[in-house]
Amino acid sequence: MSRDVDVEVAIIGTGFAGLCMAIALQREGRHDFVLLERAHEVGGTWRDNHYPGAACDVPSHLYSLSFVPNTQWSRVYPTQPELLAYLREVADRFGLRPHIRFGHELRAADWDDARQCWRLTTSGGVLRARRLVAGNGGLSEPKAPALPGLERFGGVQFHSATWNHDYALAGKRVAVIGTGASAVQFVPEIAREAGRVDVYQRTPNWIVPRLDRAYRPFEKWAFRHLPGVRAAYRALIYWRNETRVLGFVVHPALMRIGQRAGEQHIAAQISDPVLRARVTPSYAFGCKRVLISNDWYPALQRPNVELVTSPIREVVREGVIDDAGNLREVDAMIFATGFYATENPIAARIRGAGGQSLAQAWQGGEQAYLGTLVHGFPNLFFIVGPNTGLGHNSMVFMIETQVAYIMRLLRLSDAHDGAAIEVRDEVQRRFNDELQQRLGSSIWASGCNSWYQHASGKITALWPGFTFSFWRRTRAFAVEDYALLPAAR
Ligand SMILES: Cc1cc2nc3c(=O)[nH]c(=O)nc-3n(C[C@H](O)[C@H](O)[C@H](O)COP(=O)(O)OP(=O)(O)OC[C@H]3O[C@@H](n4cnc5c(N)ncnc54)[C@H](O)[C@@H]3O)c2cc1C
Numbered sequence: 239m240s241r242d243v244d245v246e247v248a249i250i251g252t253g254f255a256g257l258c259m260a261i262a263l264q265r266e267g268r269h270d271f272v273l274l275e276r277a278h279e280v281g282g283t284w285r286d287n288h289y290p291g292a293a294c295d296v297p298s299h300l301y302s303l304s305f306v307p308n309t310q311w312s313r314v315y316p317t318q319p320e321l322l323a324y325l326r327e328v329a330d331r332f333g334l335r336p337h338i339r340f341g342h343e344l345r346a347a348d349w350d351d352a353r354q355c356w357r358l359t360t361s362g363g364v365l366r367a368r369r370l371v372a373g374n375g376g377l378s379e380p381k382a383p384a385l386p387g388l389e390r391f392g393g394v395q396f397h398s399a400t401w402n403h404d405y406a407l408a409g410k411r412v413a414v415i416g417t418g419a420s421a422v423q424f425v426p427e428i429a430r431e432a433g434r435v436d437v438y439q440r441t442p443n444w445i446v447p448r449l450d451r452a453y454r455p456f457e458k459w460a461f462r463h464l465p466g467v468r469a470a471y472r473a474l475i476y477w478r479n480e481t482r483v484l485g486f487v488v489h490p491a492l493m494r495i496g497q498r499a500g501e502q503h504i505a506a507q508i509s510d511p512v513l514r515a516r517v518t519p520s521y522a523f524g525c526k527r528v529l530i531s532n533d534w535y536p537a538l539q540r541p542n543v544e545l546v547t548s549p550i551r552e553v554v555r556e557g558v559i560d561d562a563g564n565l566r567e568v569d570a571m572i573f574a575t576g577f578y579a580t581e582n583p584i585a586a587r588i589r590g591a592g593g594q595s596l597a598q599a600w601q602g603g604e605q606a607y608l609g610t611l612v613h614g615f616p617n618l619f620f621i622v623g624p625n626t627g628l629g630h631n632s633m634v635f636m637i638e639t640q641v642a643y644i645m646r647l648l649r650l651s652d653a654h655d656g657a658a659i660e661v662r663d664e665v666q667r668r669f670n671d672e673l674q675q676r677l678g679s680s681i682w683a684s685g686c687n688s689w690y691q692h693a694s695g696k697i698t699a700l701w702p703g704f705t706f707s708f709w710r711r712t713r714a715f716a717v718e719d720y721a722l723l724p725a726a727r
Pocket residue numbers: 250251252253254255256274275276277280281282283284287293294295296301342343344345373374375376377378420584621622631632633634
């Protein structure tokens with residue numbers, strides 16, 4: 239193998255994906271790698287989303303690396319500070335920090351056909367890497383709403399993923415745009431101190447109770463001293479979550495059971511029939527992400543909170559005007575409008591063989607092979623790439639599965655004298671045809687608009703099946719599915 243590169247492997251990002259990848263390389267004695275991170279600390283999602291009440295919707299004992307158990311999780315659902323502390327601890331324990339180049343944003347990645355490597359232009363300089371692992375996150379680019387007149391607004395505005403803690407909300411009039419997963423977590427928190435909160439809802443979500451609680455001392459003792467108990471508990475959470483696929487993909491009619499739970503939750507927490515109707519979705523349970531919360535509906539009924547379901551006509555200097563012409567004056571606007579989930583901006587920055595950008599290749603919607611490889615982009619490996627997202631289980635499982643798959647691909651390349659590797663066109667095509675066929679009959683295609691869908695209507699964010707079937711497919715390794723391009727000399 240020639241040494242005309244600066245580093246063997248460059249990894250973008252230091253969230254769960256980047257850190258997990260780095261550890262896997264290290265474990266195989268591959269120490270020639272760097273992690274390029276645009277921020278100044280590790281943690282990804284859990285570094286950036288520090289809004290009040292930020293927490294994970296998957297129980298902590300499953301939403302963590304299988305090989306780095308934390309016996310001391312404080313509660314069933316981990317909070318953002320706990321997850322960030324965990325990821326910092328992972329980076330420290332595995333000695334990853336010397337490999338991380340903080341403040342290095344990837345601006346361009348160009349495949350150099352002659353040298354068979356990636357030329358990476360970052361905010362901190364240029365480097366050449368033989369292999370590029372994109373762990374840049376599926377939900378890492380906040381999306382602001384396109385509201386007419388937004389530039390005229392005279393108050394403070396920020397996105398939930400870039401929360402401005404310097405701005406005290408106590409006594410302030412606040413407009414929250416959006417009622418998705420983040421809003422459901424932070425509105426109950428800010429409503430306690432804000433003077434008034436106007437919550438602008440376009441479409442309601444199905445919400446079920448959050449069965450959260452603190453772990454008792456004897457449980458923590460058992461998790462620490464009885465590894466079998468911890469492993470069994472983790473497995474129990476995993477398999478309980480997996481059963482939900484039966485409703486999402488196999489028999490969407492089963493979702494009626496969930497829908498009844500959602501309806502009962504509304505009935506138990508809201509007595510006003512008008513408000514009940516306004517928060518009840520008109521689409522099938524599961525079509526959009528199902529949320530879990532015990533304090534969202536009570537928050538909407540506080541005297542200082544108003545649920546606004548009339549569409550926003552425009553924003554003016556003083557506040558927000560709805561479709562009926564009502565002006566609600568506010569001091570601050572908070573966008574709970576999600577992320578670029580199906581059009582990752584990084585795609586415009588990556589140019590593969592022949593100079594084609596990934597954004598061009600993905601014009602009709604993102605697609606890859608097993609969410610990892612894209613034909614025409616040799617030695618590029620995605621983690622949390624297209625169609626790997628989940629509506630029912632832990633993304634950390636998918637991340638570990640993809641990292642193990644990438645390691646297998648690297649070994650295959652090594653066995654062929656370091657040949658660059660890409661998936662064959664027809665293999666990627668067949669795989670995506672099959673995916674789209676399965677998605678077509680899933681609950682996600684039952685007639686709602688969700689962030690799982692590309693503008694074309696194609697569902698490009700989700701894996702349509704059991705996570706163990708994803709795992710199985712990454713292990714059933716057929717060499718003939720890949721093209722091995724001879725290494726540069
Ligand atoms: C608010 C919120 C709640 C969530 N809740 C859940 C949940 O309950 N359950 C679940 O399974 N998943 C949840 N997720 C999804 C979550 O993103 C994944 O579970 C997981 O954290 C993804 O890890 P990652 O490393 O792939 O990406 P991230 O954690 O997003 O990390 C990506 C990293 O790449 C860096 N980066 C991006 N672009 C560049 C660039 N061009 N150059 C350099 N660095 C770059 C970013 O700064 C970041 O550090 C949630 C996401 C959000 C946003």
